[in-house]
Amino acid sequence: MNQSRRLFRALAVTSVAGAAMLMVVTTSGASGSSGNNPPAKGAPVKIGISLSLTGEFSADGVAFDQGYKLWATDINKQGGLLGHKVDLIVKSDASSQTQVVTNYESLISSSHVSLTFGPFSSLLTEPAARAVDRYGYAMVEGAGGAPSVFSAGLKNVFDVALPVANSLVPFATWISSLPKAQRPTTVAYATSDDPFTEPQIPVAEKIMKAAGIKTVYYKVFPAEATDFSSIADDVVAAKAQVVILGSVDVPTVQAFMQAFEQAHYSPKAFIATAGPDQGLAFSKVVGKSNEDGVMVPNSWYGLASNAASKAMVAEYIAKYGGSPAKVNADVAEAYAVGQVVADAVKATKGFNNAKIIAYLHSGVTLHTVLGSAKFDALGENPLMTAYTFQWQGTTGNKFVQVNPIGDPNSVKIEYPKPVWGK
Numbered sequence: 001m002n003q004s005r006r007l008f009r010a011l012a013v014t015s016v017a018g019a020a021m022l023m024v025v026t027t028s029g030a031s032g033s034s035g036n037n038p039p040a041k042g043a044p045v046k047i048g049i050s051l052s053l054t055g056e057f058s059a060d061g062v063a064f065d066q067g068y069k070l071w072a073t074d075i076n077k078q079g080g081l082l083g084h085k086v087d088l089i090v091k092s093d094a095s096s097q098t099q100v101v102t103n104y105e106s107l108i109s110s111s112h113v114s115l116t117f118g119p120f121s122s123l124l125t126e127p128a129a130r131a132v133d134r135y136g137y138a139m140v141e142g143a144g145g146a147p148s149v150f151s152a153g154l155k156n157v158f159d160v161a162l163p164v165a166n167s168l169v170p171f172a173t174w175i176s177s178l179p180k181a182q183r184p185t186t187v188a189y190a191t192s193d194d195p196f197t198e199p200q201i202p203v204a205e206k207i208m209k210a211a212g213i214k215t216v217y218y219k220v221f222p223a224e225a226t227d228f229s230s231i232a233d234d235v236v237a238a239k240a241q242v243v244i245l246g247s248v249d250v251p252t253v254q255a256f257m258q259a260f261e262q263a264h265y266s267p268k269a270f271i272a273t274a275g276p277d278q279g280l281a282f283s284k285v286v287g288k289s290n291e292d293g294v295m296v297p298n299s300w301y302g303l304a305s306n307a308a309s310k311a312m313v314a315e316y317i318a319k320y321g322g323s324p325a326k327v328n329a330d331v332a333e334a335y336a337v338g339q340v341v342a343d344a345v346k347a348t349k350g351f352n353n354a355k356i357i358a359y360l361h362s363g364v365t366l367h368t369v370l371g372s373a374k375f376d377a378l379g380e381n382p383l384m385t386a387y388t389f390q391w392q393g394t395t396g397n398k399f400v401q402v403n404p405i406g407d408p409n410s411v412k413i414e415y416p417k418p419v420w421g422k
Helices: 003-012 016-033 058-077 097-109 122-133 169-176 200-210 229-238 250-262 280-286 307-320 329-348 353-360
Strands: 045-051 086-092 115-117 139-141 157-159 186-192 214-221 242-246 269-272 295-298 366-368 371-373 387-392 398-403
Touching (some): 045 097, 086 097, 097 115, 097 122, 115 139, 115 329, 169 295, 169 398, 186 200, 214 229, 229 250, 250 280, 329 353, 329 366
Parallel strands (some): 045 115, 186 242, 242 269
Antiparallel strands (some): 295 387, 366 371, 387 398
């Protein structure tokens, strides 16, 4: 039972004074359910966000918080949204599916936000989108690209980033196209039971099987798992030449890399679905001698040639430090959410969520730090290109684009991957 229903039941059995309170709540709920809660004249426009500032997804949640705040600073320098200063109201969901729903219900019904931005992860985006849909709100997000988010038939959710099922396609295509003498013959898959990671694996496996690369290990582990030693040991025992890890965070990748190093097992290629893309949060815990050769799929990195991206990266470094190659991709995904919503507000000349949803479904092409965004009937962005990135120690421990092959910004892939610690 959701928060508003519990409140309704509690008030329904109270006195006349309670009934009066019920009328107030019902009136407020009616306004929220229309998706039309504009700011008062001269008042800030409140945008509600739930983020994983603690818990399993905290590294990503913090990066998203940084991206949202960078966007808010920039839009406020430009005069805000339709003359209203942007006020971000961020609640921590502790990486909890239950808490993320509670947060958005509270943001809409109690904080009376005019707009909502998405949380981090497909696992949280799906229940969050359902929650705000009940109030008629749009949810533009940058980290909820799993098929499960879009199979629910919701019309209010829009993902500015890459549909996750296609993330490993460039890697699988490249490794399958290697000359037979260089092509690996075996591959091991270990993936979290997560809507972000699991859909990527069958797509990659199908491509690699067609090239004669045999699957020697395939394991789906619980999303809440924290001890990966036995799974890593099984991968080592399988002696696969390629390892594809379905990970959602840095600690998972770190645990597998540590186990592989201790076992003196170094596959020819190692790619993880998330973790290596988190810049310093990754490199500082695995060590510069171990990051070399590790790959990750994504749709953005800090050295992207996009002019808006370059400007955002410069602002990020000025505020948080670091270098372009080590800026977390989550920052750009969050920033792009703000850009899309700002364009929609401007185009619709207001904060009516129904009009914003219709506009984003109209086939319009928008431009963000990630690249172009054009949403299909499901709310996915098919214009986003899947890339593969690699840490390359031979170029000074840089994070570089290596796929698609033939792209002018792609550099030569380090293959085989250097031995750990070299």
